[in-house]
Structures are given as structure tokens and as C-alpha cells.
Amino acid sequence: MHDGIHVEKAGLPSATICTDRFIPTARGMAKMWGAEDYPTIFTEHPIENLDRSQLRERAEGLATEVVTILTGS
């Protein structure tokens, strides 16, 4: 969240993906940095135990949302 918000503040579009167990932490960080409206993609927790193909599948499911945030369309 911290890095995504700062990349965005530096003028580079960013899309941050966060697992849903961390929603309060992510919202708190955004508020702390005055970026309460910073768009964040939440995905089901956890991801650390996914193997390569499962992770790819998860990423493909989020790709459209990432593009939408990055292009603003």
C-alpha cells in the first residue's frame, strides 16, 4: 500500500493488490497518507500457499481490474 500510494503520488499510475484479511491495515495506511480514495484491489486471503499455476490463475482473474485502474477507463 505504502509503495503503491507513493508511486501514484510521483505521477506513475499504480494498482495495488491486497488480500482481504488486510483490509483494515490497507485502509489505515491509505488514510495515514491522505489517500483515502486510493483504489485497491482486494483478493481472497491467503496467497502465500498458492503454487505457480494457482497464483497465475488468481492474477488472471484480477488482470481486467488492474488495467482499469492503471488506465482510468
Place this chain on the structure above:
Amino acid sequence: MTSSNETTAAAWDDVFSAVEALYDLGWTDGLPILPPTTDKVAEFLAAGGRDGAEIVGELPERRREITAEKVAANAVMAGCKPEYMPVVLAAAEAMLAPPFNLVGPSSSMGGAAVLVIVNGPVVQELGINSRNNLFGPGNRANSTIGRAIRLILMNACAAIPGLYDRSVIGHPGKFSYCIAEAETETHWTPLHMERGFSAGQSAVTVFASEAPRQVRSVGRPEAILYAIADVASSLGTSLSTSGSVGDPAAGIRQGETVVTIAGNSGLWRDWTKAGVKEFLHSRIRRSVADFKRAQVFPGDVEPGDEERMVPLTASPEDILVVFAGGEESNMSSVIPSWGPKVGSTSVTREVRR
């Protein structure tokens, strides 16, 4: 969000209502704390020789500047004596130094606490325990200095459980985790002198770490070190897990390890700390086969994997040996770091008085 320079004023009729009000304010670690009255905070600042507005350190990721006043207020709340302030200030400065990377160990699922190791004349002057019940209760200096650090983390650094502190398990050292080295009772070079300070200086070393694992091996030095190395080579520590951070060539998160050794220093008369570190460094390791069985490394166990060993520390200097613990027995403890050194490195700072 409360910035570090904002203060909250309140008044109470008696001590019990004050304690309850401090709970309501969310300033406690779950145990009762003392009210940080204006007079007490001023007394502690004077004892620490600091102006309240002085910046002790910064936590930029959480937009926090930690003032001496915040350190003093939390030291009062923890039950410290005013004369403990220089130690609390040095520990706060150390954990806010960039190499410690406080945002990591204070937020991670890994559940680290900040171990505070005190060296130098201040140990005797303040009565900081280095012997019996080393990590246990019963000594005011150890209990309250360690607790002050946790309260600073929670109240001034926003390491709030469940919000920015996402420890999955954590450990009891997160309430208080402060020890001293029994440096006057050993021929070994004290930790702070290994790190460039003189015998006349006092210093504090902070170490983001797991809980101590007690090692009950009390025979010959080599036998004790063999057991210590076995415990320090366990699967499931922060160091013997996959290397998503740190040196990619290692495959695991090589980090630092604190080893405390108790008892009678005479047992170790033929050993230096450097010798102990060399012995342990070459034995704190695990086979590729074990790492594969535990899914730390991918793939199936192949011929040769049982013999191929991976060290859990990159260098003997990453093992911090501290002579401490009761005189009753030559027992020891092993404390793995929270993660690799790139994530957090132990830091030593002088106690300024």
C-alpha cells in the same frame, strides 16, 4: 490519525479511575499502566537530559516523528524509574535507526519482539538483571524498560495489534524483552565492546526476534554448543523459511541469531566468543533434503540432497553471543532474528548520560 506531536490532556479523581481511563484511551498493553502526568514526564525528560520536542527518531512509513516527550510519557506509563530514561532513549534511538527497519518487524505476520540487550557500567548502576530468571519476571529495571519499548511501539509508532501489527502468533517477549550481559563475571568480550564501544561506555543493542528457546545441555563446552547448533538449525524459524527476501542464492532467509550462555564462565576458560561463533556458524545449517521435505525448497528429494547443507547464518559475526542467565547451570538459549539482515539488522547505540 494522531501525529506524534499531538497530546491528549485529561484529569482524574483517583488512581483507579485514572487506570480505567487509560484503558479507555487505548494506551495500555493490556496490563494497567501509570498515568503520565505532566510533572512526571518533565521529571523523566530531565533525567534523560532531553528537551521534550527533540526528535529521537522517525518512522517515515507511518509518518511518525518520535519525540523525547513521547518516550518519557511511555516510560512513565511502563513503571520505569526516571534514571532508566537514558537506557530507554538509547533503545528507542536504536530501533528507529534505518538498519533496524522498524516498519518490518513491527508490522509483520512473523510476530517479532524487540529484544533489548544492555551492556556497560549502567547495568550495575541501575540493577539490570543478567542472571537468574534472565527472561522472566521479578526485576523492575528489566520489566519496565522492556515494557516501555513495547508501549512506545504501540502508542508512538502505531504498532497496534490487528491494525498495523499483524503478528499471527507473537510471543510473550512482546510485553517486555530486556536483558543485560553478565560481563563482569566472564572473560569474554562484552557485546558492546565487540561492536566498537569501550569498557567505560554503556550501550544498548536491539534485536528484532522470535522468543528464546531454552537449551538444556550442560556438559562439556563442545556438547553444549552441539545442542545449541541443533536447536538453532530447526525448521520453522524465520531463518529456515523460504528466501522471498534476502540473498536469493541462499534460498532461505539467512539472518542473525542471539545465543545466551549462562552458568559459570570458568567452564568456557579455553574458549573465546570468536571461537564459539566459528563453531556454531559451521554447524547451524540444514540439509537441502530437509528443506525440500518442509517445502522450503521446491521439488522432490534427489540423490545428494541429504549431504548438501545450507547455513542459516551468512557469517560467524551474525551470531551474537551473550554471557547471561542464572549461575545455577550452564544452560543456554537460542533466539533467531525475525528475518534476514536486509529486513532488519541488530543495532547498538550508546547510552548517553
